[in-house]
Amino acid sequence: MNQITNSGTEQSPEKRKIVVVDDEPFVLKVLARQLTLLGYEVLSFERAQDALSVLEESGPGIDIVFTDLQMPEMDGVEFVRRLVGARYDGHIVLISGEDARIIRSAERLARARGLSVLGALSKPATREQLKEQLSRAEVTTQVQSATAVPKYEREELRAAISDGQLVNYYQPQVAVGTGAVIGVEALVRWRHPRDGIVSASGFIELIEQYDLVDELVREVLPSALNEIAALQSLGNELRLSVNLSIDNLNSLDFPDFVAAAAAKADFPLSRLVMEITERRLVGDQLSSLDILTRLKLKRIGLSIDDFGTGHASLAQLRDFQYDEIKIDCSFVHGAWGDDSLDAIFRASLLLAKQLKMVTVAEGVEDADDWRHVRELQCERAQGYFIGRPMLVEELPSWLSEWEDRFGKL
Template sequence: MIERSAVKILVLDDESFMLKLLSRVLSNLGFTSVTLCDSGRAALDQIVDAETSPNLILLDLNMPEMDGIEFVRHLVERHYAGSLILVSGEDERILQTAEKLVQAHKIPILGHLHKPVKPDALSALLETWTPPLTDSPKAAKKIYSADALRAAIDNGELVNYYQPKVSVATGEVVGVETLVRWLHPVDGVVFPDQFIGLAEAFGLIDDLTQVVFTKAVAQAKVWQQAQLPLRVAVNVSMDNLSSLNFLNFVADLVGKVGVAPHEMVLEVTESRLMQDTRAPLEILTRLRLKRFRLSIDDFGTGHSSLAQLRDIPFDELKIDQGFVHRAWADETLRAMYDASLALARQLGMEVVAEGVEDRNDWDLLRRTGCDLAQGAFVSRPMLATDLPGWVEGWKERVRTELLTQATNQMI
């Protein structure tokens, strides 16, 4: 249990009335070590070192001389190790944007409050504060060399994990997304954000994708023979689509293994702007003619997602997780989610919602008629050998949860 009187709080607001009000509310809540400042300059004088700096700052955004956004920049320069709560009379979208900026600066933020501040709302945010773990700092991500990645590809250190996609209407498991991991002999499991960019930058992405795709096709065949037919998706870089070799490779492979092209989904993410789109457009169109399924991944976050929808015959649209999780509680996210869903509907595309993290996310998908769900609420990625057992457990979970939901709706 945290001793509230020991928590050092700084309140920064240019309105003397708000300073007095927040001071009184904090005192009533048991927080007595409170410093009040009416300007950013005065507040920065209180942030000298980790020993004397406040644990928590209640920050107004709109102030003369130095606004809250500029103040945050100064906090970064001073390596501030505490947390923030934004307190402002600005509208919700500005507060959300400011909150994302604070998060981008790696400063812990408990949330934001609208003026006039409600004591119970402030109390609820303060309850979420915990002291930083100063004795176990988070290790920086290791940077790998192109030679190390080349060796990993050649030595068979890349392993496929699979994350299920399920029907929102029925709960049926209809497919999986293939997610590659590097099983490093020293560092253990290395996630793709540490080596996919490296592969693209050093011309290794074709070899990497071929390894992933080859294993995914072989696994699709194994599941089919075990009476577990699943559409297996593989992520494809736009760099893979710059050469006809990729088209020939995937077409020849599925024919050799005996997997129908429509059982394989190629998820295309435009991670960087292509200067010449003619080759990718030709290859994707021909893949579609060969009956491979095409999915536009992370919709809404790429360089030209709408142009891609116009130009390429995608079967599937994946709504980015940034527009799905908590869309039930956030009007801005909900607008993005609804617009993406409606657009896909009008184009006759199947819709996958990524980042379904909890029951509230799942219920939103059910209410809005989204086709497929993917995310931690359903399952985290797993090895292929774990999937059959998970499917049986999921079927039971769906039966009990869906029945519970239907019963509750009838009461």
């Protein structure tokens, strides 16, 4: 075992400990040195078993583990599995000289086991790549702290709905070719009196579990329609996209409710889009088809969301005519540097074109993603590179900033 103390000039916000595991002494030394110079205390190990012993003893004292995959005695996959057994709750970065697809498989496996995987790097990792992973650790920790909310009780959620504590945030969607804003996707947030802003991941599953979806939709959909109808600064053709739950697709009067809410808000149904996550279409198929057909008859747009992540993507396209495909972020982000992701992305675009459907790329997180989406001529895009979810009153200032930034891309 070898501990390397911090002797660098760049300091991290807090004194964090990192474990590095690699059976190649030279690679281990270089990696440990780079991390040390970035201001972290580094413990380096050539044997995974030695690292595991220290992690079991240190408990929550280790913040990040960098591990190779191809190692004798205990390979990286087994090491990751053993980390779960040791109840390791820090972050992991996989770093290996193996084929990118093998690294990706190991990354997905680690995530499936409940570990916080920051990413995967191919050897040799550069200083900038390491800094990016370390920065991601800081952001991920903040997000986990912000979303680590207790399990809310049914009556607390019902009160939140009835008291107007649920608010809509909006993420912009733009035309890739011109940069023009096409529409916004409504994303519900809970303005909790104790926990602050709680994202949908912190309570939506409970809403569904407690059978409160109908109450939620009847509260937030009219609000979204009214807010976007009143928003004139982004143009009078702005589209509003709203996510549908499987529970909505089992309520036969849902199309009538949507039409009535839109009429009251003076919002044209032709500018409304319902996004259906295809992996969730597992309920009453006959009822779903009934509701989807009636929504189409009312000229409401239909989008198949998170395309490619479920088990029935092609069957859904066969059985119903959607207007657009939203290609899941897991196939968009990083596709520029990954042959497998790129092949899936391109195939999805070709399929949509042949079916005469609009294509939307989700998860455009950085400039590389944006350039790749433009090169492949995907029609529309959304993601953090374009704009994060925001309150309706923030959209005009975002538009001004985006137009200035787009002109320089």
